[in-house]
Amino acid sequence: MANLAKHVQVAVGVITRNDQFFVCRRRAHQHQGNKWEFPGGKIDLDESPEHALRRELSEEIGIIARAYFHLLNLDFSYPDKKVSLHVFVVSDFSGEAYGAEGQESKWVGFNDLLSLDFPDANRTIIEKLALIRG
Numbered sequence: 825m826a827n828l829a830k831h832v833q834v835a836v837g838v839i840t841r842n843d844q845f846f847v848c849r850r851r852a853h854q855h856q857g858n859k860w861e862f863p864g865g866k867i868d869l870d871e872s873p874e875h876a877l878r879r880e881l882s883e884e885i886g887i888i889a890r891a892y893f894h895l896l897n898l899d900f901s902y903p904d905k906k907v908s909l910h911v912f913v914v915s916d917f918s919g920e921a922y923g924a925e926g927q928e929s930k931w932v933g934f935n936d937l938l939s940l941d942f943p944d945a946n947r948t949i950i951e952k953l954a955l956i957r958g
């Protein structure tokens with residue numbers, strides 16, 4: 825069981841509007857603390873990735889995702905934890921994105937994504953985003 829607890833399925837949302845991207849800062853005590861992230865969180869047992877995406881975005885940044893597409897699935901092993909990220913690009917939503925759990929957050933341009941301090945798994949996400957932007 826201990827091993828299972830250290831491999832988590834995660835829904836991640838790349839929130840985009842007007843060629844800007846919404847990013848949040850992880851809390852110091854969290855895994856990969858103080859790094860920037862795309863909002864999201866663990867998929868519950870028997871929950872679909874899409875449902876987890878909508879739920880986490882509502883809880884963490886106060887938006888209702890209206891249109892999104894699957895970008896990629898990505899397995900990554902940190903020294904202390906394995907993650908399977910189910911990544912979606914959210915292109916339409918209602919509400920104004922903000923740090924609904926008190927976390928730091930901001931809208932940034934694509935070039936800023938390249939220089940922000942993200943968890944290592946995110947490199948693959950950003951490379952794929954660069955590809956689809958052309």
Ligand SMILES: Nc1nc2c([nH]c(=O)n2[C@@H]2O[C@H](COP(=O)(O)OP(=O)(O)OP(=O)(O)O)[C@@H](O)[C@H]2O)c(=O)[nH]1
Pocket residue numbers: 832834835836854855856860861862863864865866880905907943944945946
């Ligand atoms: N949300 C999010 N998690 C990421 C990203 N990249 C990445 O490696 N992760 C990892 O995926 C896991 C996500 O879990 P989480 O901490 O967001 O989970 P959660 O929202 O359910 O919250 P919790 O920390 O209160 O349990 C963490 O281990 C985190 O380090 C990312 O861009 N966004």
Ligand SMILES: [Mg+2]
Pocket residue numbers: 863864865866884
């Ligand atoms: Mg989270």
